[in-house]
Amino acid sequence: MIAESGHYALVLALALALIQSTLPILGARWRDFALMNVARSAALAQLLFVAASFAALVTLHATSDFSVVNVFENSHSLKPMIYKITGVWGNHEGSMLLWVFILALFGGLVAAFGNNLPLSLRAHVLAVQAWIASAFYLFILITSNPFLRIANPPIEGRDLNPVLQDIGLAVHPPMLYLGYVGFSISFSFAVAALIEGRIDAAWARWVRPWTLVAWIFLTLGIAMGSYWAYYELGWGGWWFWDPVENASLMPWLAGTALLHSAVVMEKRNALKIWTILLSILTFSLSLLGTFLVRSGVLTSVHAFATDPTRGVFILLILCVFIGGSLTLYAWRASALKQGGLFAPISREGALVLNNLFLTTACATVFIGTLYPLALEVLTGDKISVGAPFFNLTFAPLFVPLLIALPFGPLLAWKRGDLLGAAQRLSAAGIAALIAIAVLWAWTRGGSAFAPLAIGLAVFVVAGALSDLAERTGVFRMPFGTAMRRSRGLPRSTWGTAFAHAGVGIALIGIVCETTWNSEYIGSMKPNDTTEIAGYELKLAGVTQRQGPNFRETVAQFAVSLDGKPLSTMMPSKRNFTTRASSTTEAALLTRGASQLYISLGEAAADGAIAVRIYHKPLVLLIWFGPVLMAFGGMLSLSDRRLRVGAPKPAKAMRGLQAAE
């Protein structure tokens, strides 16, 4: 009964979504508030039914009900309970159900907490949200139904892909989906604004928290996924420019641009066209990501769906929503009233520059990801676009962006003073130069780019700090005044500084890891010793162990530094009989922000075992940076105050130009 009730709840959610997608729009058209209010209760009821449906699927997985095809194909009775539950979204059907659950969750949140929205805007937003929801409910019910049954249930399931049997699966997909799907709200707001033909600073105020939430989760989700790949896949790499990774990076880049232009819109009523377009693009890229991963167009660890009917269905959804919204945009955007004016050198100008760089970077990733696919479709040739392409295109775009980054917050609204900003950044610039010089002297003969890149990163971090110092006046005023001023500083300002510093810190990690990473790849016998980056590693022994649903070979490494024993590292290799496959469990030893990394390869007949040992200096900063960015986002989110961008009064009117 649980299975069938869950199934029926999903059908009811679709029926409600269909009502929610039509009645409120009609109500807004005829100005009938009762019809507009249907959006709200329908959205809440929809959330209730999808939640019930999702809970039903979780229960079925937890109780190993193999009469459900989805459970049979992806679960095993011996699996630990946590993986039984995470296995719900470790497969195509379940992950799509999680997708719509989160979509309904955001819809429900807008319905519940959208009291401050004008009635017709809320009706439109929820209706657009329901269009998306209807399309995806239909997709799930018709092509990837998780509630299909087997009349004679088998006694044992086929088990989950062992690579996915990890705590990472509990965190990474839900976070990523909260990010992806969260951007549906800004999309719905943008489409609603286009339908109403009206958009202004208040609109940006209302969208702000939703965009921020989505961005925070997407940032954390990507970072988490990267760390998971780092420790689970056993290659010691943390970013592969894999199409699936790119699919999550594209909405992040567009979403970051959106976040910034929405700020301009709230504060200065400018960059309206940018904001609307970025809202549409960000969610479109999220949909594209879903299509790439779910359709099986790409074959990688992530693409567990290879049914062509699904691909065609998602492609259809993609075309309708992206095409439809862009058409609406082309038709209505010109009707939007133009916003505030500003000089080219001003905070607004800096943010336009930021948008340009971020969208161009997004476009290069887009090309690098889709070009091989297009080529394969047209000519049948298979090519792969990898790290070299992205390093050559992505990096040159990010360098000027990072150089410009510290200037942005220091420029005044409407018309800024570049020279003044540069003066105030001189301390940061000096810090960067010192960092470059020290590194140069220290690593003489190494890569010339690395010290420069680290100097740039130091500049970004120090720039964020000097912005704070400037605002609090910590070096100009008495200490007490500065403290008072720093308490009075809006949390959003702190958030900006943290997020910007996070970018610099991640860059330090990336540069250090790629430049000074040392590795040892070879085979070792028990009692063999090897040395890496000053650490001495001795293979003490290899033992076998039995886990709940796997067997593992564990190697013990005694690690010592300068003759003093430090710790024991135990990498292992797990064999899963049910799927006849194996995974590597790398052992990590964290020293400060650096890590030692050991993963095991195949064992040879003579007792030797292949090992890969890496020393990765400051590697943890790569993920600490995004965490800091997300923390900055949360600070900004917690600041419920309104954002006002006070324009700098002109001394002489000159050089003003329109926002768009």
Added chain:
Amino acid sequence: MMLWFVFALMTAAAVFAVLWPLSRHGRLQKDGSEAAVYKDQLTEIDRDVAAGLIASSEAAAARVEISRRLLAAADNQRDRPFVSSISLRRSAAVIALVGLPIAAIALYLPLGSPWLGDFPLAQRARAPEVTQPLDSLVAQVEQHLEKNPTDGRGWNVLAPVLARLGRYDEAVRAYRSSITYNGDSAERRADLGEALAAAASGVITAEAKAEFERALALNADQVKASYFLGVAAEQDGRAAEAASIWRAMLAKAPTDAPWRPLVQAALARVDGSAPALSDDIVAAAKDMNDTDRGAMIRGMVERLASRLKQNGDDVEGWLRLVRAYIVMGDRDKAKSALTDARQAVAYDAERLRQLNEGLKNLGLNG
């Protein structure tokens, strides 16, 4: 009955969610407006000035801008008042009352299986399984072996059962484990070879042949290995060699050996120029080189595929086709055949089950 009661309750809740706002009179909750946002922005400026974050001249400029927005927003708000139309509400209510349940039932019935109850594993483990005793026993042994993979006796018991159930690939793995943990023996090698051949639809692959040869190296009189080496020779088109192997076996064998008739029949097949298989395949293949034989096999497979395209009810045929593609090393075709098979028998639960069972035996995960 209980299930339909729950469905009815859920439907009622959904209908209620739509009807409730329609039944409300008057505008109870106040909605937000842009003017409210701008008013808040104005107070925000005062706070920023007080905190010393912006200078008073900037604050004045900001106030002017925001006031302009506030005026524009106030203009907008006055232009169209809200209305309330009884007829609109009535038609919306009808849609909810009639349309929603009909849409839900119409969508659910073709997709759902309301006659199936739940089968949580805990409950099923308690109730003895009468329908598939062998399957559940096998599952138990497999579970035991998963935890104690070095239990050679377990592998010894499991392997022949798996082979008899037609799960050849797993049987191969079980025999291999049995050899690892029980030690090498001619019988086990011969059984392993047989399972390998069965997994390849009866073709004695090079791998299977190697196992038979190893069995004979351990015990030159191993009957099964000798017989299958004869079959291998026959399949390779070396009928004379096959015949001589089998003749030697018969010469050495005691008169009451149970396998005598089998070997005699095989001998008659190659000796007496009787057709090896009912459809003359081997006879025709005898004089061919490898390329031609491959082409012939492909032709047969294609004939099978086109027959199944016209009549997809033949589950055994589908399984044979999938297996053939796998043996030919064409996994893509096997996959697409598998999808076709699923579609062809999708409307028949019993056939679908048979197909899934068979596929499981082929070691394919859907």
